[in-house]
Amino acid sequence: MTADEKRAQEETLRRVRASLARRYRSERRFRLFGLSSALLGLAFVAFLFVTIIGNGYTAFWQTQFKLDIYFDPAVIDPDGQADPQQLASANYRALIRDALQSELPDVSGRREMRELNRLISAGAEFDLRDEVVANVALIGSTRELWITADDEVDMLVKGHVERDEQGGARRLSDSQLRWIDALAADGRVEQRFNVNFFTRGDSRDPEQAGIAGAAKGSLFALLVTLVIAFPLGIAAAVYLEEFAPRNRWIDLVEVNINNLAAVPSIVFGLLGLSVFLNFFGLPRSAPLVGGLVLSLMTLPTIIIASRAAIKSVPPSVREAALGLGASQVQTVLHHVVPLAMPGMLTGAIIGMARALGESAPLLMIGMVAFIVEVPQSITDPATALPVQVFLWADSPERAFVERTSAATMVLLAFLLAMNAVAIWLRNKFERRW
Amino acid sequence: MSGSQTAEAVDLAEEEQLDNSRAPRMDQSQAVAEDFQSVAQEEYETHGTVTAEDPVMTVRDCNVFYGDAQALFDVNLDIGRNQVVALIGPSGCGKSTFIRCLNRMNDTIDTAVVTGDIRLYGEDINSKSTDVVLLRARVGMVFQKPNPFPKSIFENVAYGPRLHGLASNRAELDEIVETSLRRAGLWEEAKDRLDQPGTGLSGGQQQRLCIARTIAVNPEVILMDEPCSALDPIATARIEDLIDELSENYAIAIVTHSMQQAARVSQRTAYFHLGKLIEVDETNRIFTNPGHKLTEDYVTGRFG
Numbered sequence: 001m002t003a004d005e006k007r008a009q010e011e012t013l014r015r016v017r018a019s020l021a022r023r024y025r026s027e028r029r030f031r032l033f034g035l036s037s038a039l040l041g042l043a044f045v046a047f048l049f050v051t052i053i054g055n056g057y058t059a060f061w062q063t064q065f066k067l068d069i070y071f072d073p074a075v076i077d078p079d080g081q082a083d084p085q086q087l088a089s090a091n092y093r094a095l096i097r098d099a100l101q102s103e104l105p106d107v108s109g110r111r112e113m114r115e116l117n118r119l120i121s122a123g124a125e126f127d128l129r130d131e132v133v134a135n136v137a138l139i140g141s142t143r144e145l146w147i148t149a150d151d152e153v154d155m156l157v158k159g160h161v162e163r164d165e166q167g168g169a170r171r172l173s174d175s176q177l178r179w180i181d182a183l184a185a186d187g188r189v190e191q192r193f194n195v196n197f198f199t200r201g202d203s204r205d206p207e208q209a210g211i212a213g214a215a216k217g218s219l220f221a222l223l224v225t226l227v228i229a230f231p232l233g234i235a236a237a238v239y240l241e242e243f244a245p246r247n248r249w250i251d252l253v254e255v256n257i258n259n260l261a262a263v264p265s266i267v268f269g270l271l272g273l274s275v276f277l278n279f280f281g282l283p284r285s286a287p288l289v290g291g292l293v294l295s296l297m298t299l300p301t302i303i304i305a306s307r308a309a310i311k312s313v314p315p316s317v318r319e320a321a322l323g324l325g326a327s328q329v330q331t332v333l334h335h336v337v338p339l340a341m342p343g344m345l346t347g348a349i350i351g352m353a354r355a356l357g358e359s360a361p362l363l364m365i366g367m368v369a370f371i372v373e374v375p376q377s378i379t380d381p382a383t384a385l386p387v388q389v390f391l392w393a394d395s396p397e398r399a400f401v402e403r404t405s406a407a408t409m410v411l412l413a414f415l416l417a418m419n420a421v422a423i424w425l426r427n428k429f430e431r432r433w
Numbered sequence: 434m435s436g437s438q439t440a441e442a443v444d445l446a447e448e449e450q451l452d453n454s455r456a457p458r459m460d461q462s463q464a465v466a467e468d469f470q471s472v473a474q475e476e477y478e479t480h481g482t483v484t485a486e487d488p489v490m491t492v493r494d495c496n497v498f499y500g501d502a503q504a505l506f507d508v509n510l511d512i513g514r515n516q517v518v519a520l521i522g523p524s525g526c527g528k529s530t531f532i533r534c535l536n537r538m539n540d541t542i543d544t545a546v547v548t549g550d551i552r553l554y555g556e557d558i559n560s561k562s563t564d565v566v567l568l569r570a571r572v573g574m575v576f577q578k579p580n581p582f583p584k585s586i587f588e589n590v591a592y593g594p595r596l597h598g599l600a601s602n603r604a605e606l607d608e609i610v611e612t613s614l615r616r617a618g619l620w621e622e623a624k625d626r627l628d629q630p631g632t633g634l635s636g637g638q639q640q641r642l643c644i645a646r647t648i649a650v651n652p653e654v655i656l657m658d659e660p661c662s663a664l665d666p667i668a669t670a671r672i673e674d675l676i677d678e679l680s681e682n683y684a685i686a687i688v689t690h691s692m693q694q695a696a697r698v699s700q701r702t703a704y705f706h707l708g709k710l711i712e713v714d715e716t717n718r719i720f721t722n723p724g725h726k727l728t729e730d731y732v733t734g735r736f737g
């Protein structure tokens with residue numbers, strides 16, 4: 001090696017060394033930056049979860065009074081016929097009032113009786129009625145039952161409303177407060193698991209309002225979306241990726257699919273309103289229509305994700321199948337689609353998760369109505385979870401605050417469940433090549 | 434800013450050094466390329482004998498274009514029965530392009546256009562009436578890179594027979610799979626793990642699996658595109674034995690970069706250069722007494 005070459009080599013080495021420190025520094029900086037972004041994101045998620053759960057978990061409990069209810073035949077079944085019509089229209093409130101009065105004998109006068117009555121949820125009498133209709137043998141007996149308290153009582157017991165600010169947030173009178181304390185001292189006030197929240201539809205009374213209607217509405221709508229958007233999306237993606245001729249029309253279709261993915265969701269709602277409701281005359285507020293609208297919205301997402309998944313299937317697999325004499329359809333069905341399935345499913349679930357959280361298009365097709373009944377089919381009127389969150393957040397009662405958070409928790413639980421399914425499916429289908 | 438400048442400086446320094454070391458070889462290949470230029474100018478003709486005595490496939494005036502670029506120029510070649518034809522030539526000269534014409538795999542490339550007359554037992558494979566699915570069942574292919582399906586070993590081999598309905602029941606299918614694996618020399622290694630993924634095999638085993646998969650459909654012609662490029666000498670020797678054995682029943686075209694391999698397994702050898710079939714002849718003739726200067730340069734290792 002000549003002296004010149006040696007010098008050149010040393011010079012190269014020196015320069016590489018000099019740049020090395022800088023390279024490492026920038027690498028560290030970059031990593032730190034990435035780490036802090038990840039941590040920041042995590043912090044926001046943690047904050048979100050802590051607030052929502054902190055605000056909402058109390059909604060899963062509901063204050064109830066333990067009362068000895070005497071199913072007085074004179075009140076509910078004066079004829080002794082156990083006639084269902086008669087039983088259904090009897091005055092059950094009187095039973096509760098009597099039971100309360102026997103606990104608090106010093107209550108007297110119409111005004112005080114009315115105030116006492118207000119401690120109990122307006123829906124409690126219907127619970128009793130349902131129980132009697134279901135079991136006629138109760139008539140004439142005395143049972144110790146848990147009776148749902150009014151939401152004002154609930155808020156007070158849970159400490160959401162201060163005891164000493166009557167006229168402000170506290171809407172219970174001093175005597176009502178005294179009676180509650182008396183019952184509590186007797187061990188007759190307790191927070192019990194809020195079954196209503198999980199089994200009922202919406203209600204004007206917070207203590208009677210449940211998430212079941214909205215959850216079922218969402219579930220039905222998502223089922224419709226899945227059944228429509230998933231096969232259509234995959235078929236479209238397979239066609240575009242594997243069979244479509246390369247020409248201007250297909251380019252146009254592709255561009256429009258990509259554009260469709262970026263269209264604001266409310267526009268899909270308007271489309272649904274004018275096409276499905278006004279033109280086809282489908283029922284308003286129905287999960288069927290909600291599902292159709294959400295399918296339109298989800299379709300581009302599924303198509304784009306599925307195409308990416310199909311593209312990532314190695315061409316060698318296609319060649320192998322074609323080389324053996326598989327037709328193009330066989331190649332696609334036997335090899336490409338199964339291999340692309342994890343990616344397609346991921347795309348579908350991401351699309352569905354977005355659809356689950358979507359409320360704007362549902363507003364346009366009437367899934368925002370106040371609906372008490374839990375829907376039994378996809379054509380029954382219903383709301384959806386995010387719409388329910390919106391409706392409750394808009395309600396003035398203090399008790400709806402915690403229910404709003406609780407509904408959000410249910411929505412998040414739905415999302416987590418869907419993601420879990422996505423991961424499970426992906427692992428199930430995932431193959432190496 | 435200054436960083437990229439330094440990096441550039443390093444690059445330049447490196448390049449200079451490399452250039453120096455490369456210089457002599459560049460001169461040589463340039464000379465050969467110029468040599469070829471003179472060939473390209475005139476109307477070129479393939480040296481040797483392109484015809485085979487008992488041809489299974491005949492190729493006449495085959496041209497292939499990828500878009501505007503022409504990859505094959507007027508190739509004429511026969512593939513004889515019970516014969517192995519080796520295709521050799523420098524990288525990018527069109528060997529793969531050529532054998533992909535023989536089972537119309539070039540159809541799968543949008544930009545590829547194949548012209549000319551290619552016949553299998555006298556039947557034009559590019560005619561409208563030819564069923565490409567049937568053609569590929571008759572002309573099997575083993576690819577350069579092992580490409581087993583991400584399925585079990587059994588499924589890999591059974592896929593072809595199942596596709597074409599070659600087995601009427603499970604026992605027959607089992608038998609086809611076993612004989613194919615046996616003939617590909619993989620049975621002993623694979624018989625206890627037939628239900629395990631084919632992708633879990635070693636590279637050489639995967640290639641043998643691909644060969645088993647190809648012979649399972651009992652094709653009349655087998656095309657092999659550098660089947661041993663990823664294999665160690667032992668696996669290579671095994672596959673060469675297999676090719677030898679297969680040539681008793683099949684017509685075989687094999688692309689290879691190894692002169693020794695071409696010499697060992699083939700009866701005829703075809704030398705391609707920049708898309709042209711320069712010379713084709715008896716294998717020992719090509720290696721001992723080639724008719725064209727380019728062939729001689731290539732087989733003696735002066736080029737490529």
Ligand SMILES: Nc1ncnc2c1ncn2[C@@H]1O[C@H](COP(=O)(O)OP(=O)(O)OP(=O)(O)O)[C@@H](O)[C@H]1O
Binds near residue numbers: 504523542
């Ligand atoms: N799909 C394609 N699109 C465009 N050009 C291609 C395509 N495939 C091959 N070519 C070109 O055609 C020419 C011949 O390629 P081919 O693959 O047949 O070479 P080869 O002889 O098999 O080379 P190697 O020995 O490296 O495999 C090359 O110039 C290559 O760049």
Ligand SMILES: [Mg+2]
Binds near residue numbers: 529577658
């Ligand atoms: Mg090649």
